[in-house]
Amino acid sequence: MGSREAKNALFDAFAAVAKALGSGRRAEIVDILAQGERSVDELAREIGQTVANTSQHLQQLLRAGLVDTRRDGNRIYYSLSGPAVSRLWAAVRQVAAGHAARLEEVAAAYLGDRSGMTVLTRPELSERLQAGDVVVVDVRPDAEFRSGHIAGALSLPVRELEKRLDELPAGRTVVAYCRGPFCVFADDAVRTLQRYGIPAARLEEGYPEWAAAGLPVEVHRPGAVPG
Amino acid sequence: MGSREAKNALFDAFAAVAKALGSGRRAEIVDILAQGERSVDELAREIGQTVANTSQHLQQLLRAGLVDTRRDGNRIYYSLSGPAVSRLWAAVRQVAAGHAARLEEVAAAYLGDRSGMTVLTRPELSERLQAGDVVVVDVRPDAEFRSGHIAGALSLPVRELEKRLDELPAGRTVVAYCRGPFCVFADDAVRTLQRYGIPAARLEEGYPEWAAAGLPVEVHRPGAVPG
DNA sequence: CTGCTATTCAAGATATTAATTGAATAGTGG
DNA sequence: CCACTATTCAATTAATATCTTGAATAGCAG
Structure with a gap:
């Protein structure tokens, strides 16, 4: 029929x-x-x-x-x-994440060892940003930073991070973020910072999730170092 | 590498x-x-x-x-x-619906002509339910009705609809719903009711979307005819 | 154990897909 | 018009997916 x-x-x-x-x-x-x-x-x-x-x-x-x-x-x-x-892409990742078995080992192989790395969730970062005791660093390539970033974030692409450490204000924990939960940039950045003895953590997710949640963002203006 | x-x-x-x-x-x-x-x-x-x-x-x-x-x-x-x-499945349908070109003709071929059919959105039905001027009819197979349905809905599977028209309270518009936006049951039901001169409309989406939206549902108890 | 039902597995024909290579097209700047 | 760049198209190969058919397995009823 x-x-x-x-x-x-x-x-x-x-x-x-x-x-x-x-x-x-x-x-x-x-x-x-x-x-x-x-x-x-x-x-x-x-x-x-x-x-x-x-x-x-x-x-x-x-x-x-x-x-x-x-x-x-x-x-x-x-x-x-x-x-x-x-939203579709996020839904795919979420289902994949729920089916932990295979994904976790694959993710670990790509992202590396995350033991000893602090991971902040979106609301945690939101709260600590208001408290003002952290510096948020966007470690994506500059073009992506310019097309939109978390309000108040400093642009410091991973590839230049080591040369530009002096741009980080001393005495505050650095929170790095990048493209999303399965992006290596933030992981690499946190490990680099820790090697220099700088307290660092990564945001669990990335810029798209932050923006989608309606949290404050800035477009096309380099963020000034707050404080 | x-x-x-x-x-x-x-x-x-x-x-x-x-x-x-x-x-x-x-x-x-x-x-x-x-x-x-x-x-x-x-x-x-x-x-x-x-x-x-x-x-x-x-x-x-x-x-x-x-x-x-x-x-x-x-x-x-x-x-x-x-x-x-x-959520993943809903996201897929939504993206497909946005790419109207191909989907609309395919959907029309399956669902049939919808001109002359009133389609209520979730909030519209919600409102009219409170006003009490409609009868909501679940036209899915009985097993699905029993595993969960819109609160106050009457079970009247499409296949039995024509034989059981007398169970419908007279003088109120019937709103039929089924599995989802691309399910034929509600469309068929509305056309059948209209053939008998009974004012009818379909809910745009289906039971899963209603439940996911946190709107009132009932489980495993046949809904009594309200009023 | 035997027969019965529901489900899964295995093998094969056909069709689809990903990646490679090399050529074709559309736009830019001289 | 010509040379140049960015992108797309076309042809090929190797790998995969779908559906069909028929056999194998697991649990139930006697």
């Missing part, structure tokens, strides 16, 4: 959305785009794939409606097509 | 969750399980597949951590592994 075919078509249409996220490389692309728009070759470099391959993955995301494009000169910038996609 | 491999493994682990939903048949299974647990052959019948094939799909959902199993006698009951999975 035709109703079964129509029903199949309907659920196939839903499944197409999930399928688009069903490749590690495309998932990584979505994770990066959650920080802001990127050109094809920026993405290709970040995910460690050829430009041709990256382009094909992007076409699939486009066909599934997860991303939009914008042309600027002869570059094409891709971005998430809306907040529903961020 | 090993970090790239570890990163790939991490994102592959996330992607595995999405991939599990990346087949129309598995998506349909998840949609059904959102109403409550089911045995393998109930599911097989509902999705129109062989038991063997359905079992394999279920194994995949199990491996990805989307479902749990429970044995009762020689039947095995599958259910969603937690609310995070419902």
Whole structure:
């Protein structure tokens, strides 16, 4: 009967959305785009794939409606097509996190040893920011900081962290954050700071989650060192 | 370098969750399980597949951590592994709905013509329930009604609707609801009622969304006809 | 134990997908 | 127009997924 075919078509249409996220490389692309728009070759470099391959993955995301494009000169910038996609990505991570078995070991292999690292949740950081006893440091690349960051945060990309330690106000705990709960930047930063004897912790999640929660952010203005 | 491999493994682990939903048949299974647990052959019948094939799909959902199993006698009951999975499924539908192009025609082919059908949103129904000028009818199969329904709803499965029209209190608009926004039951019910000259509308979403929103529900007690 | 039911496993045909390579297209600047 | 860059397209290979069929397993009823 035709109703079964129509029903199949309907659920196939839903499944197409999930399928688009069903490749590690495309998932990584979505994770990066959650920080802001990127050109094809920026993405290709970040995910460690050829430009041709990256382009094909992007076409699939486009066909599934997860991303939009914008042309600027002869570059094409891709971005998430809306907040529903961020929520979808967050839901995927959450389900994956709940199915701890496999994920934890894989995450540990990538993020490294987190024993001896303090991890602050969003409300904890929020509270300590008001108390004023911490410095919040955004350790993502500068471009991402400029496209939006936690209000009052200092930009200190991991790659430059070691050279610019003197920009940190002395005597206060540093809280590093980056792209999200499974981003290495903050972990690397905390370990570096601890090596220099500077008390440091990381924010459990990243900028997109902070912004999505409606907590205070700033756009396009470098944060001054508070105090 | 090993970090790239570890990163790939991490994102592959996330992607595995999405991939599990990346087949129309598995998506349909998840949609059904959102109403409550089911045995393998109930599911097989509902999705129109062989038991063997359905079992394999279920194994995949199990491996990805989307479902749990429970044995009762020689039947095995599958259910969603937690609310995070419902949220994931809702997020998928929402992204698909946003990418209107393809979905709308597919949905129309399955659900039929909705012109001339009033569709109430959750808050609208909530309000009219308090005003008391509508009868809410749950048109899902009885088992689903028993495992949870909107508080005060009357159970009147679509398949029996035409025979049991006399159970409807006269003079009030009937609001039918079922499994979710893309479930045909409510659409069919509204069209049937309208054929008999009974004023009817459907709830835009279904029981899972109502319950997830924290609105009043009842479990395992048939709703009395209010008034 | 035997027969029965529900579920899972295994093997094979067909179709889809990811990554690679090399060529084609669209825009920029001279 | 030409050279150059960024992106997409097309063809190939290797790996995976779906569905089908038929057999194997696990628990229940006698």
